[in-house]
Amino acid sequence: MLLRKQLEFVFERSTIHQSAGRDVDLELKAREILYAVGAARLAGLVRVEWNPRLKTAAGRADSREKLISLNPRLSDYGEIEIDRTLRHELAHLVAQFRGGRRRILPHGLEWRSACLDLGIGDEVRCHNLPFPISVHAPRFFYKCPNCAREFPRVRRIKRAVACLTCCRAHNGGEFDARFRLKRVG
């Protein structure tokens, strides 16, 4: 049987940058997204922060402050989930921005239309994290034999997974068995 090969990036951000405070990278990204949908003024004002006080909510949008707050636990779910939550919350800002002083429903027509513009037309979620947090606490720990980075995982890795950082540095980004992750602990 051929084992599917896969490269993984360690989510270092989760332990270093995503604990609390503003995230300059995500702010830049938010600005780009907002410019792209023609909300230039909003793009100039928006701020994005990680807020550990959020418990079950994945994110929050404060239209008055133009502030997006994200739950640091989101990083356990990976970049795709972070991106989606960012867009979900940006849709709230865009909807209120377009609505002006009008009072609009949080997940009403204006929000839905903003979601479409932001590339998440299928968004149905509420703000809660997709699963109870305890289910997603990592229980399996892997390590790159080369750089010793740790890869905490919720599930056991069944594929041949190698460290993307090392594969990039030493093998042109191709899978290299020398950097295959090893279970530890």
Ligand SMILES: [Zn+2]
């Ligand atoms: Zn929402």
Ligand SMILES: [Zn+2]
């Ligand atoms: Zn490595």
